[in-house]
Amino acid sequence: xxxxxxxxxxxxxxxxxxxxxxxxxxxxxxxxxxxxxxxxxxxxxxxxxxxxxxxxxxxxxxxxxxxxxxxxxxxxxxxxxxxxxxxxxxxxxxxxxxxxxxxxxxxxxxxxxxxxxxxxxxxxxxxxxxxxxxxxxxxxxxxxxxxxxxxxxxxxxxxxxxxxxxxxxxxxxxxxxxxxxxxxxxxxxxxxxxxxxxxxxxxxxxxxxxxxxxxxxxxxxxxxxxxxxxxxxxxxxxxxxxxxxxxxxxxxxxxxxxxxxxxxxxxxxxxxxxxxxxxxxxxxxxx
Amino acid sequence: xxxxxxxxxxxxxxxxxxxxxxxxxxxxxxxxxxxxxxxxxxxxxxxxxxxxxxxxxxxxxxxxxxxxxxxxxxxxxxxxxxxxxxxxxxxxxxxxxxxxxxxxxxxxxxxxxxxxxxxxxxxxxxxxxxxxxxxxxxxxxxxxxxxxxxxxxxxxxxxxxxxxxxxxxxxxxxxxxxxxxxxxxxxxxxxxxxxxxxxxxxxxxxxxxxxxxxxxxxxxxxxxxxxxxxxxxxxxxxxxxxxxxxxxxxxxxxxxxxxxxxxxxxxxxxxxxxxxxxxxxxxxxxx
DNA sequence: TCGGATTACGTGCACCGTAATGATC
DNA sequence: GATCATTACGGTGCACGTAATCCGA
Numbered sequence: 001x002x003x004x005x006x007x008x009x010x011x012x013x014x015x016x017x018x019x020x021x022x023x024x025x026x027x028x029x030x031x032x033x034x035x036x037x038x039x040x041x042x043x044x045x046x047x048x049x050x051x052x053x054x055x056x057x058x059x060x061x062x063x064x065x066x067x068x069x070x071x072x073x074x075x076x077x078x079x080x081x082x083x084x085x086x087x088x089x090x091x092x093x094x095x096x097x098x099x100x101x102x103x104x105x106x107x108x109x110x111x112x113x114x115x116x117x118x119x120x121x122x123x124x125x126x127x128x129x130x131x132x133x134x135x136x137x138x139x140x141x142x143x144x145x146x147x148x149x150x151x152x153x154x155x156x157x158x159x160x161x162x163x164x165x166x167x168x169x170x171x172x173x174x175x176x177x178x179x180x181x182x183x184x185x186x187x188x189x190x191x192x193x194x195x196x197x198x199x200x201x202x203x204x205x206x207x208x209x210x211x212x213x214x215x216x217x218x219x220x221x222x223x224x225x226x227x228x229x230x231x232x233x234x235x236x237x238x239x240x241x242x243x244x245x246x247x248x249x250x251x252x253x254x255x256x257x258x259x260x261x262x263x264x265x266x267x268x269x270x271x272x273x274x275x276x277x278x279x280x281x282x283x284x285x286x287x
Numbered sequence: 288x289x290x291x292x293x294x295x296x297x298x299x300x301x302x303x304x305x306x307x308x309x310x311x312x313x314x315x316x317x318x319x320x321x322x323x324x325x326x327x328x329x330x331x332x333x334x335x336x337x338x339x340x341x342x343x344x345x346x347x348x349x350x351x352x353x354x355x356x357x358x359x360x361x362x363x364x365x366x367x368x369x370x371x372x373x374x375x376x377x378x379x380x381x382x383x384x385x386x387x388x389x390x391x392x393x394x395x396x397x398x399x400x401x402x403x404x405x406x407x408x409x410x411x412x413x414x415x416x417x418x419x420x421x422x423x424x425x426x427x428x429x430x431x432x433x434x435x436x437x438x439x440x441x442x443x444x445x446x447x448x449x450x451x452x453x454x455x456x457x458x459x460x461x462x463x464x465x466x467x468x469x470x471x472x473x474x475x476x477x478x479x480x481x482x483x484x485x486x487x488x489x490x491x492x493x494x495x496x497x498x499x500x501x502x503x504x505x506x507x508x509x510x511x512x513x514x515x516x517x518x519x520x521x522x523x524x525x526x527x528x529x530x531x532x533x534x535x536x537x538x539x540x541x542x543x544x545x546x547x548x549x550x551x552x553x554x555x556x557x558x559x560x561x562x563x564x565x566x567x568x569x570x571x572x573x574x
Numbered sequence: 575t576c577g578g579a580t581t582a583c584g585t586g587c588a589c590c591g592t593a594a595t596g597a598t599c
Numbered sequence: 600g601a602t603c604a605t606t607a608c609g610g611t612g613c614a615c616g617t618a619a620t621c622c623g624a
Contacts, residue, residue, distance in 0.1 A: 306578070
């Protein structure tokens with residue numbers, strides 16, 4: 001069997017055409033490379049080079065050998081890459097969610113239970129979450145609808161209701177409640193990354209009235225600096241992110257309320273039982 | 288990059304399950320293998336083994352790594368095989384022929400001109416010879432018909448005429464000539480490996496009358512031991528393989544006579560010019 | 575006590591670099 | 600003289616083997 005380092009040197013020579021330049025690329029000396037080329041020729045047991053005193057070049061067989069060498073190196077490289085990726089995936093727990101609040105709520109608990117794992121979370125559509133669970137992109141998903149798929153285990157999690165948030169002096173500030181219909185004329189500040197709530201907004205309000213902010217910093221700055229209305233939610237308020245000089249008015253539409261569900265592959269239910277236990281106890285505490 | 292010898296050791300361990308047995312297979316010591324497994328783990332940068340004091344085994348990642356390692360080894364092995372085969376093909380001159388006589392005539396000359404090459408020859412149909420020239424299986428072919436292919440160079444070679452050979456006391460022995468039609472009732476001894484001549488026989492004589500012999504030894508033994516008729520040819524007679532106590536009677540049919548042609552790829556005409564020169568001079572001498 | 579893995583230690587080979595030589599332009 | 604390959608020589612790292620140790624059935 002011919003060792004990888006020899007193949008690397010062969011390929012580098014094929015690329016650089018002279019031993020000197022190849023040796024520079026490989027950070028070895030010219031004589032070392034010269035010897036290696038002798039050695040690889042000996043190991044193949046066939047002539048790979050034309051040598052004319054102070055000139056060495058690949059012959060037809062050498063070119064073929066280089067082609068195959070490239071393949072071997074590629075296989076070696078791919079092996080390294082895939083094995084490392086697999087290892088990483090084993091120690092990474094990826095949580096997908098349809099909205100930001102539940103991950104913020106759940107992840108600290110998960111982190112606590114799986115201290116040796118990297119936890120990643122991202123927001124995606126329910127469709128993508130479900131297919132992601134199936135193909136292993138996500139290990140856990142937080143949905144706002146119960147999927148009726150047999151291969152998924154699903155457990156009810158927290159509820160969330162969104163509110164209209166306006167400054168105290170805003171015409172709406174005195175209202176006990178509002179509907180999306182009432183809000184049709186309002187220009188609303190909203191963050192971009194709010195998952196399915198964005199669909200709720202777009203389905204119930206004129207799209208042009210949504211002042212979508214890419215970053216939370218920008219959003220909060222605008223909320224403080226302007227009197228423009230924005231959204232809030234019971235869960236965010238509980239969490240203490242209430243905004244001073246603003247009042248939160250309940251939105252009466254059914255769309256303004258949701259129930260979250262935690263899901264995983266049925267086959268992995270046991271593996272994540274601690275997550276489901278924590279979630280269940282959170283729900284009970286919240287009631 | 289991970290070296291081949293480490294991959295071989297990993298694969299051997301995966302196969303043998305214990306370091307001891309794998310070390311035996313690899314003809315190295317147990318500690319050496321133990322260290323190698325540490326090293327390969329370090330080079331991957333991930334855990335590949337479960338170690339429980341006096342027990343070591345592959346984990347999931349290790350099994351995956353082994354799978355990929357097998358592929359790399361296979362690629363390495365295939366490289367070696369293909370390169371050696373290509374080299375061999377470069378120093379092998381393969382001559383295909385439609386009949387045995389012309390190769391026997393030509394090969395000594397070829398051998399003389401290409402002393403550093405291995406000359407192989409085999410007998411095949413004209414179709415196979417032509418496709419073999421095109422795909423590199425044959426470098427030279429001896430045909431009994433001129434192909435009209437542009438990519439082939441073709442030169443007329445020797446002629447051959449076959450004779451009926453019978454013992455002196457045979458009823459046919461006195462004839463000045465015969466036709467295949469005259470021979471319809473004769474049971475003929477023939478060798479199997481006579482190329483296109485076998486087609487000539489089958490097209491002109493009842494197949495059941497052909498006593499086909501696999502080996503030349505068997506054929507000659509029967510010729511000497513029996514009074515059965517057989518074939519001979521002017522070229523074979525010239526060469527001195529005339530048979531005592533037998534007479535050779537010319538066969539009048541056109542099918543009993545052929546002209547051989549030597550062909551090669553037009554692109555390689557120069558490469559084999561010495562062969563064609565020898566062949567031309569042989570033809571002229573023969574006239 | 576034996577099968578099996580690891581640790582400790584010494585050794586030799588194989589690969590490397592430096593320097594010198596050879597060859598071609 | 601510049602470029603480029605090879606030979607010669609001395610050094611070193613690393614993979615190896617031997618021996619000892621540890622651990623569990």
